[in-house]
Amino acid sequence: MKTILDVIQEKGQLLQGSCNGHQKCGKCKIKVLNENFPVTPLEKKILTPHEIAMGIRLACLHEYQESIKYQIWQSDMSILTKMYLRNNDNIIEDGYGLITDIGTTTVVMCWVDLKTGKIIATSAFKNPQVAYGSDVISRIEFSKKNQKQLTDILLSKIEAALIEKADIKIKRMIVCGNTVMTNLFLNCDVSSLGHVPFKIPIKKTQIISSKQIFKNINQQFLVYTFPHIGPFVGGDIVAGILALNIDKENNLKMLIDLGTNGEIVVGNKDGMLATSSAAGPAFEGVGITCGGPSIPGAISEVTIKDNKVTYLTIDNKAAKCICGSGLISLFASLKRNDIIDELGRFKNSKKQFNIAPNIYITQKDIQTFQLAKAAIQAGVKALLDENGNVDQIYISGGFGSHLQVKDLVELKILPPGVNVECVNNSALSGAYTLLRHQDLKRLDHIVDACKNINLAEYPDFDDYLIDGLYF
The missing domain is CATH 3.30.420.480 (Domain of unknown function (DUF4445))
Known part of the structure; x- marks a missing residue:
């Protein structure tokens, strides 16, 4: 059976999804314009009643027919x-x-x-x-x-x-x-x-x-x-x-890229160590039920006080999804308010936690986030083992000013007492530097001065990974 998702992919059109059509992620949402379009049992489990009423369906579940008219939602990124x-x-x-x-x-x-x-x-x-x-x-x-x-x-x-x-x-x-x-x-x-x-x-x-x-x-x-x-x-x-300029610094610096690969580097002008912790895309909102990128309308910060939830969205737009900084803020708030235990389980037997209209997290979302958190946390610990204390930690990713350092410390992703600076898209900034300076020899020097560590072969990595699963 050729599905609507198959046709969308053949046309080279962009549609969010992370399971390659295996009917697992629930992300390949389209809006079907045909009236009374059927709803599958799986869609009734994954989609909200409001989404179903609005004509939202999953492209991987429906056979393609020329008579079907649909729209693909494009985010402002x-x-x-x-x-x-x-x-x-x-x-x-x-x-x-x-x-x-x-x-x-x-x-x-x-x-x-x-x-x-x-x-x-x-x-x-x-x-x-x-x-x-x-x-x-x-x-x-x-x-x-x-x-x-x-x-x-x-x-x-x-x-x-x-x-x-x-x-x-x-x-x-x-x-x-x-x-x-x-x-x-x-x-x-x-x-x-x-x-x-x-x-x-x-x-x-x-x-x-x-x-x-x-x-x-x-x-x-x-x-x-x-x-x-x-x-x-x-x-x-x-x-x-x-x-x-980590390769030119006297003091030890650490750079953590909170992206899918979870790359981490620590060092200075005397040498550097780097590794990849394979965090997965949870910090970018992928694999989370109501997750999404850092776009206008993404929930970027969550506060819970007296059992009341308040939140901020990027550009103060109506809430569309929750992005990486919002997830970090949310889980830190859930921990502070004793809503989840150290294993990440809801304490009151809830099946989901509501943040905004039609935006919530489930127990499965918590597990997805735990794996990403544990990977980064273990990678940071391993490199700190090799180098001791660092003078500065840089956090890079599509977070901008929305990421709160206190939340990273609360979740044990970062150690306490270290000077931390959030930098937005350090990779693109480096591309800008190369564009203007064209210093190719410096790139060669960076690669030669940086030793790659395979975490899978690191003696204590498995223990660190298990520790990282705890909130």
């Missing part, structure tokens, strides 16, 4: 283009450049005036590959069957953004991403990253003509990709090190 910038020199150069962060979940593009250094245009969208899996492991598995499809669907979306802003003639494009995303962008077979010994198809910086990558645009420019440190510590963390 412009907020994700905000960056953390520092030490911007007055570099004078005519023309324009493009920086692109290819995340496992989200792709962010910014067009830059090279003379002024100002961002003149932006584009942000869900990585269309999420239709084939929410994490890099599922992408690697799918690539064994059809790697070209993963590459084509990504390049097609990036090309569309380039065509839309074709009036901006760019001189060069800087691309950063993890090892899997970058190599898929370069049309490489990533199957070697799916088994031991893990091998990166292309590890070093690449400088190639746009004509070798994009087939449907008229512009010609150079494309630069960041190098990688290890199989799952990619160019995005190299970009973060570059942006934050």
Whole structure:
């Protein structure tokens, strides 16, 4: 049976989902315009009565027919283009450049005036590959069957953004991403990253003509990709090190990327250690019943007092979903108010906790978050074991000013008493730095100075992971 989801994927259209059509995640929501459209038993369990009444259905559950009319909801993701910038020199150069962060979940593009250094245009969208899996492991598995499809669907979306802003003639494009995303962008077979010994198809910086990558645009420019440190510590963390000058610091600094791969680095000018904790996409709202990205209307902060729930949303818009910072805030509040026990179980036998109209979390959501929390927490502990106390911790991700450090400490993700700074999209900021400075030798130095640690082989990692499951 060919489902509506199959047709949507064949057309290259973007639809949220994380289980690749296996009827597990409940995310592939469409609005069916046909009257009296049938509802499956599974939809009655997953969707709210209000959603069903509004015509919301799951695309993976219905056979495609030409008579079916439907709409795909598109989120406003412009907020994700905000960056953390520092030490911007007055570099004078005519023309324009493009920086692109290819995340496992989200792709962010910014067009830059090279003379002024100002961002003149932006584009942000869900990585269309999420239709084939929410994490890099599922992408690697799918690539064994059809790697070209993963590459084509990504390049097609990036090309569309380039065509839309074709009036901006760019001189060069800087691309950063993890090892899997970058190599898929370069049309490489990533199957070697799916088994031991893990091998990166292309590890070093690449400088190639746009004509070798994009087939449907008229512009010609150079494309630069960041190098990688290890199989799952990619160019995005190299970009973060570059942006934050960790490789030039005297004191020990730590950078934690609260993304799908959960990359962590600690060090200074004398050397660095890096690892990937495979947190999964929960911090980006994926895999959570009412979760979503940091878009206008996403619940970004939750307060519980006297059994009353109050919340803030991004841009003060009507609540649409709960994003990563909102989830961290929520679980910290649930813990402070003794609503969940140390294992994350509701104390009053509730099946769900309501936050806003049609926005809630379930016991399964708590378990999903626990796994992400435990992965990051264990990775942080392992690197601190190797280095001792750090002077500063940077938290990167699509959170901006919405993330509260006290909540990270409450949940034991971070140790107490450390100076913590939240930086928004350090990877994109590093791409900006490379665009303006073009210091390729420094990238090589960062990679050479950074040792990759495989947490699976770390002696105490399993114990740390189990400890991290506790609230």
